[in-house]
C-alpha cells in the first residue's frame with residue numbers, strides 16, 4: 001500500500017495532531033520565557049477530539065470553539081504562521097493581534113470564533129446552522145465546548161433551539177474531566193453530558209476521545225444526519241488535558257489523581273501512530289512527517305518574530321466597520 | 335495596624351464575617367481551590383457546606399444567591415472576573431435589583447456579588463471589562479469599588495452586613511498593593527468617600543484603581559507647583575456627591591479618572607454631578623480621563639496606552655489649571 005501520499009487522509013489526521021502537539025510545545029516554551037503575553041490554555045492530550053471531529057467536516061462547514069483555542073483551527077486545517085503571530089500579539093496574527101491565545105479563530109477555515117466566555121458558542125452554532133439552512137447551503141455548524149461549559153444556560157439554549165428547528169448542527173462536548181480545578185462530577189449532574197440529548201429528542205453519542213478514528217466516525221454520522229436535514233447530534237468525547245488549566249501559572253489548579261498516568265499512557269498520537277504502523281506505514285515515514293512539522297512550527301515562529309506589532313491606531317479598528325474616533329489626549333501619549 | 339495586601343483584606347473580611355454570622359456563606363467557581371488567595375483555609379475552617387464550588391453557570395448560582403438571601407441567608411458570591419457577570423445579567427437586573435421594589439418591600443436580598451476588574455494584562459476584550467458603570471444605571475444595586483486594602487476590608491464587611499444587594503468590584507491592579515489596615519472591627523459605611531490627598535488647585539476624583547494613578551499624578555504635579563486634591567468615592571452607589579462637590583467648590587477645577595470606557599462611565603456621572611451642582615465654582619471645564627470607547631486588544635503594545643495614565647492626568651491638570659492662568663483678570 002502507498003502510505004506517504006500527501007492526500008492520504010490517514011496521514012493527514014496524524015499530521016494535524018502532530019501539528020497541534022508541536023505548535024503548543026513551542027508556544028508553552030516561549031510563553032514561559034515571556035514571549036507570549038496573557039494566559040495560555042493548551043490542548044495537549046485532546047488532539048484526537050479536535051482532529052477527529054474536523055476531519056469529518058468540509059472546509060466550508062462552520063465551527064465554533066472556546067478559550068482552549070489552539071487545537072481547533074489547526075484541526076480544521078489552518079496555517080500556523082498567523083496563529084503563532086497571534087500568540088505573540090503581532091499585526092499579522094489571525095486576529096490582527098486583538099484576540100491572542102484564547103481566540104485563535106481563522107474565519108477563512110470556517111471558524112466563527114473561539115470565544116472565551118464559557119458556553120457562549122452554543123447559540124452562535126445554532127444561528128450559523130440556521131443561517132446555512134435559510135440560505136439553502138448544505139453546510140453544517142459544529143460547536144466545541146467543555147464539560148464545564150455544559151452547565152451554562154447558553155449551551156442548553158443553543159442545543160434546544162437546534163433541536164426544535166432541526167438545524168444542521170453538531171455539539172461536541174470535549175469532556176476533559178475538569179473545569180479549572182473542579183472535577184466534572186462535582187459540577188455536572190448526571191453521568192454523561194451526552195445523556196442530555198435524550199431530553200432534546202436528538203441522538204447522544206459517547207466516544208473515546210483518545211481515538212481519532214472513533215471520533216471521526218461519530219462526527220461523520222452526525223454530519224451526514226445534519227446535512228440530510230435530520231437535525232443536530234450531541235457527541236461527548238471522553239478525553240483528558242495534560243497541562244494545567246492554563247500553563248506556566250506558577251501554581252497547579254487541577255488536582256491530579258492516579259488516573260493521570262493512565263491517561264497519559266493512552267496518548268492519542270501514540271495510539272494513532274501505532275495503528276498506522278500496524279497498517280503498514282513505516283516509522284521512517286512518520287518520523288519524516290514529524291520533522292516536516294517541526295520545520296513548519298519553526299517557520300511560523302520565525303514569521304511571528306519577524307512581524308510588526310499593530311500600531312496604536314489599530315486599537316480603534318473593528319469596533320465598527322469604520323474606525324472609531326481616537327481622542328487626541330489619548331493619542332498624545334500612545 | 336497590620337500591613338496586608340488587597341487580596342488579604344478580602345480574605346480577612348470574608349473570614350471575619352463568616353465567623354461572626356453563620357448565615358454568611360460563600361460560593362463561586364473554584365472557591366475551594368482558592369484561585370486568587372481570598373479563601374485560604376476556608377474549607378477547613380468553615381466546612382464545605384459554607385464554601386461551595388459551583389458549576390460554571392453564573393446566571394444559575396448568582397440567581398440562587400438571591401433566592402438564598404430572600405429566605406434569610408447572607409451569601410457572598412465570588413464571580414471571579416467581572417466579565418462573567420454578563421451571563422448573569424438576567425438574575426442580577428431582573429430579580430436581585432428589583433425584587434424588593436416590585437414586591438413593595440416584602441423581599442430582602444442581603445447578598446454580595448464580588449468580581450474583579452481584570453484589565454491591563456493581555457486578556458483581550460472578553461475578559462478585560464470594567465462594567466460597574468453599566469450596573470450604576472440599574473437602580474437597586476449598591477456598588478463598591480475600593481482602591482486600597484484598608485477600604486476593601488472595611489467596605490466588604492459593611493457590604494456583607496448590608497440588607498441590600500451589593501456588587502463589589504475589585505480592581506486587579508490593586509491586588510498586591512499593601513496597606514495599613516486597622517485590627518479588629520473595621521467597617522466603612524457604604525456611601526462615604528474619602529479624601530486621599532489634600533490640595534488646592536484641582537480636584538482629581540478617581541474610580542477604583544484610577545485613584546492610585548491619580549495619586550501618582552498628584553505627586554508629579556506637585557513638582558510643577560500644581561496642588562491636586564485626590565478624592566476616592568469608594569462607593570459608586572450611593573455616591574458621596576457632597577464630598578466631591580465640597581472639594582470642587584474649594585479648588586474650582588475637576589478631573590474624573592476612571593478606567594471604564596468613557597461614555598456613560600462613573601466619570602460621566604461624577605462630571606455631570608459637578609456641572610449641575612457646582613457650576614458657579616468652576617473655573618475650567620470638567621475633564622474625564624477614561625478608557626476610550628474601543629474594546630481592549632490582546633496585544634500589550636496597543637492595550638496599555640488605552641487606560642488612564644499619569645501622563646494623561648498631568649496633561650489634563652495642566653490644561654484646567656492653565657485655563658485659569660490665561661483668563662483675563
Ligand SMILES: Cc1ncc(C[n+]2csc(CCOP(=O)(O)OP(=O)(O)O)c2C)c(N)n1
Pocket residue numbers: 067068116117118119145146147148149150176178179180245363390392418421
Ligand atoms: C462565563 C465564564 N465563566 C467562567 C470563566 C472562567 N473559566 C475559563 S475556562 C473555565 C473552565 C472551563 O471548563 P470546560 O468548559 O470544561 O473547558 P476546559 O477548560 O476544561 O477545556 C472557566 C471556569 C469564563 N471564561 N467564562
